[in-house]
Amino acid sequence: MANPRPYDAVLCDLDGVIRFFDHTELTELERAAGLGEGTTMKVFFAPEAVRPALLGQITVEQWTEAAEAALALQTPREQARALVTAFVEAPTRVDEDVLGLLRRAQAHVPVVLVTNATLSLEDDLARLGLAHFADEVVGSARAGVAKPDPRIYEIAAERAGVPAGRCLFVDDRAENVEAARALGMTTALFTGVPGLETALAPLLG
8 A cells, every 4th residue: 555645754954943042132232332233143154164063073162262253353352252142142942833743743753853053952952841852863063964965864864764755854944945855855945833734734634
């Protein structure tokens, strides 16, 4: 009998899908320092700065120290340190509606987190109360490869125990979704709970 489901595992991103950050304080500090909104994020996520952190080549501490040094070229060191602290300690929230849908899916198939993350991922998940949520966790820093590199998707499918073509991949970034689709995965670009519910409908009934 043919498998009636279009997929047998759900591979899901973390940030922008499950976890969200509140950078209100950071924005206020940037304004007070006379910096443009988003300056700190641009420093942290400049490819040459963030890539080593996401591949596990440097620690979070080294990443933040480099960001502070870069910001100190634009504003006094004390303000640069405050900006870095506000970024690192930004409040986070978990979207409980998204989590609820994924937990319902988990009753039928494995759910694997696939995230570009630093070596602090395990601690971050513990703080969020998600240490034991996913069936498997594939973080880029531990895997040594980051989305949209095809290898991280292949690792995630292997951890799920199903072929890549039998996975649903959910992410909020189009380039990551396109890379998964190129491997034959069913994909969903996350734009909100309704879209995720539609993508999971074959499981949820």
